[in-house]
Amino acid sequence: MLRNTERREYAVMLAPYVIGIAVLIVIPAAITFGFALTEYDLIRSPRFIGLDNFRELWGDDVFHIAMKNSLMFIAFAVPLRLLGAVALALLLHKRFRGVAAYRTAGYLPTVVPDVAYALLWLWIFNPLYGPLNLALSGLGGPTPSWLTDPRAAQWAVIIMSLFTIGEGFIVAMATRQGIPSELYELGDIEGARPHFMFLRITLPLMAPTLLLLMFRDTIFSFQANFVPALIVTEGGPAPYATTYVPLFIYRNGFEYLRYGYASAATLTMFLATALIIYLQYRIVKRWRHAFVV
Amino acid sequence: MAELRFAGVRKDYGSIRALRGLDLDVADGELIVLVGPSGSGKSTALRAAAGLEDVTEGTIHIGARDVTRVPPAGRNISMVFQSYALFPHLTVAENIGFGLRARGVARVEAAGRVETAAKVVGCGELLERRPFELSGGERQRVALARALVREPDVFLLDEPLSNLDAQLRVHMRAELKRLHQRLEATMIYVTHDQVEALTLGDRVAVLRDGELQQLGPPDEIYRRPGNRFVAHFIGSPAMNFFPGVVHDGVLRAGPFEFSPVPGNGSLRDRQLEAGIRPEHVRVAPEAPGSPAEVQVLEVAGSETYVHLSANGDTLVARVPSQLRPEIGSTVWLSADADHLYLFDASTGDSLG
Numbered sequence: 217m218l219r220n221t222e223r224r225e226y227a228v229m230l231a232p233y234v235i236g237i238a239v240l241i242v243i244p245a246a247i248t249f250g251f252a253l254t255e256y257d258l259i260r261s262p263r264f265i266g267l268d269n270f271r272e273l274w275g276d277d278v279f280h281i282a283m284k285n286s287l288m289f290i291a292f293a294v295p296l297r298l299l300g301a302v303a304l305a306l307l308l309h310k311r312f313r314g315v316a317a318y319r320t321a322g323y324l325p326t327v328v329p330d331v332a333y334a335l336l337w338l339w340i341f342n343p344l345y346g347p348l349n350l351a352l353s354g355l356g357g358p359t360p361s362w363l364t365d366p367r368a369a370q371w372a373v374i375i376m377s378l379f380t381i382g383e384g385f386i387v388a389m390a391t392r393q394g395i396p397s398e399l400y401e402l403g404d405i406e407g408a409r410p411h412f413m414f415l416r417i418t419l420p421l422m423a424p425t426l427l428l429l430m431f432r433d434t435i436f437s438f439q440a441n442f443v444p445a446l447i448v449t450e451g452g453p454a455p456y457a458t459t460y461v462p463l464f465i466y467r468n469g470f471e472y473l474r475y476g477y478a479s480a481a482t483l484t485m486f487l488a489t490a491l492i493i494y495l496q497y498r499i500v501k502r503w504r505h506a507f508v509v
Numbered sequence: 510m511a512e513l514r515f516a517g518v519r520k521d522y523g524s525i526r527a528l529r530g531l532d533l534d535v536a537d538g539e540l541i542v543l544v545g546p547s548g549s550g551k552s553t554a555l556r557a558a559a560g561l562e563d564v565t566e567g568t569i570h571i572g573a574r575d576v577t578r579v580p581p582a583g584r585n586i587s588m589v590f591q592s593y594a595l596f597p598h599l600t601v602a603e604n605i606g607f608g609l610r611a612r613g614v615a616r617v618e619a620a621g622r623v624e625t626a627a628k629v630v631g632c633g634e635l636l637e638r639r640p641f642e643l644s645g646g647e648r649q650r651v652a653l654a655r656a657l658v659r660e661p662d663v664f665l666l667d668e669p670l671s672n673l674d675a676q677l678r679v680h681m682r683a684e685l686k687r688l689h690q691r692l693e694a695t696m697i698y699v700t701h702d703q704v705e706a707l708t709l710g711d712r713v714a715v716l717r718d719g720e721l722q723q724l725g726p727p728d729e730i731y732r733r734p735g736n737r738f739v740a741h742f743i744g745s746p747a748m749n750f751f752p753g754v755v756h757d758g759v760l761r762a763g764p765f766e767f768s769p770v771p772g773n774g775s776l777r778d779r780q781l782e783a784g785i786r787p788e789h790v791r792v793a794p795e796a797p798g799s800p801a802e803v804q805v806l807e808v809a810g811s812e813t814y815v816h817l818s819a820n821g822d823t824l825v826a827r828v829p830s831q832l833r834p835e836i837g838s839t840v841w842l843s844a845d846a847d848h849l850y851l852f853d854a855s856t857g858d859s860l861g
Contacts, residue, residue: 396592396594398590398592398594399594399596401559401561401581401588401590401594402588402590402594402607403607403611404560404561404580404581404582405559405560405561405581405582405584405586405587405588405608406582406587406607406608406611406612406659407582407608407611407612408582408607408608408611409611412611416596416607416611417596420598421596421597421598
């Protein structure tokens with residue numbers, strides 16, 4: 217049992233976090249959920265309309281496209297980002313000359329401000345003078361119209377997301393470095409080949425961390441395409457090739473001033489995220505036993 | 510099983526020389542213990558035998574095969590690590606069978622061999638558990654079972670008991686010895702614990718700074734140390750050392766005097782260092798002998814270690830537990846010339 221003075225001390229120490237989380241997250245989230253049941257345009261006071269916003273979302277083709285785009289983005293971006301982070305971690309976890317420079321290079325894109333990063337890619341993807349198409353044509357490859365072809369634009373947003381994997385890379389690298397070297401030495405002595413070691417030692421021992429990264433990246437990826445979609449592709453090419461749920465919410469809220477409707481979309485996105493995380497968890501739980509030697 | 514031979518094995522890490530030309534033959538079925546302080550090169554030698562370290566110079570043979578440049582998997586050895594190196598995500602059975610599965614042995618055959626190996630070391634009832642559910646001693650057994658399931662030519666054991674508590678260590682030491690007698694396997698055992706070295710080894714190799722100091726049966730290492738380092742390192746409490754001076758037909762070494770001088774006059778012009786083991790120091794409440802003051806008593810059950818000061822020299826005597834001199838009291842010391850070890854003061858070589 218805590219004494220009263222201890223209780224007071226804990227309360228004082230926790231207060232900044234509790235107040236911060238309440239004011240910045242919990243209360244706005246609660247208000248958002250409240251707005252989802254209203255019609256609100258910032259000028260007139262909110263008007264309660266029950267589940268009408270959700271009914272409208274259900275029949276809104278643009279929202280359907282946005283949700284489909286978001287799900288497709290997650291389906292490709294999350295595995296590729298995870299793969300990239302793990303590959304970088306496995307390449308760079310050992311010490312060798314110049315490794316610090318490579319690690320920094322791996323992490324650097326993550327700390328570039330979103331807008332600057334998006335503007336940089338606007339130049340990279342430029343079909344006429346962008347370095348990407350210059351390189352591709354130099355190699356004799358295809359030179360897609362990155363930002364005007366719907367399919368290419370969707371890939372462009374995915375490609376952009378593949379270089380901001382710094383945090384995942386660092387976490388995966390720390391995890392790999394935490395695996396005792398004796399386990400690999402034992403593998404060497406026992407005649408395990410590299411792929412056997414990867415599947416039976418590295419992957420299972422990194423799995424809990426990778427799982428965490430996957431969950432985290434799924435949540436992140438639902439939201440991460442907002443800036444590129446707004447700045448690089450502007451939600452297009454027409455009609456809505458790169459309109460993802462966050463951009464849909466932004467447009468409804470801040471351009472069409474439909475706060476209630478945007479809140480309902482936000483709540484739907486929140487529920488969709490939770491559902492995906494739950495499904496991933498279920499799949500992983502079943503799949504775990506595949507690791508047994 | 511097979512013999513293992515180091516011939517002129519040198520290992521450099523940059524400018525640091527970890528092994529300086531090690532020559533060592535381990536006979537077929539022999540248990541040899543490499544013992545030495547930290548940095549003596551004992552673990553390096555073991556890792557070189559395993560193929561986990563490349564050697565800078567020299568050769569390593571297992572049986573008739575030169576394995577110096579053969580990767581670890583091709584040497585048919587197995588190793589027990591100090592940390593046991595058990596896979597936390599695998600069951601005991603999967604851990605023991607890891608090497609078999611890695612080499613493509615069929616699941617059913619592997620399961621049978623795993624069971625047999627587990628029974629040999631007494632962990633047959635643990636097969637379905639995971640390492641975190643095991644005690645230190647049980648983990649040790651699992652690591653041993655994994656080492657022997659493949660029936661390797663040579664077993665390499667790297668301080669396998671040092672993570673166990675004292676009581677369990679003594680127990681496992683005896684079990685390991687029994688296992689060796691039963692399997693008649695060639696084993697190299699690395700430890701920094703000289704008691705473990707003496708009790709386990711058919712022969713003991715004492716290393717220091719990457720050099721072999723002495724190789725021989727435990728008894729010989731203890732009774733006839735080849736140099737001052739071995740004399741000091743082997744034995745607990747450690748041997749007492751004093752500068753030795755020969756004058757007028759008498760050898761003086763700390764509080765002790767010996768006449769006639771051993772060695773037929775050959776010691777007359779040498780710088781000497783004399784050593785006497787604590788159990789060979791006689792402690793009496795009365796003269797004859799040289800007086801010494803009792804400073805500290807360490808009671809160790811069946812015996813007592815008496816720390817003494819005599820004319821500026823300090824020494825330890827090992828006496829029966831019933832003898833309990835008071836701290837600060839004066840006792841009288843003597844020793845037999847038969848139990849005197851003499852070393853060259855500059856080289857440390859034995860003159861015995």
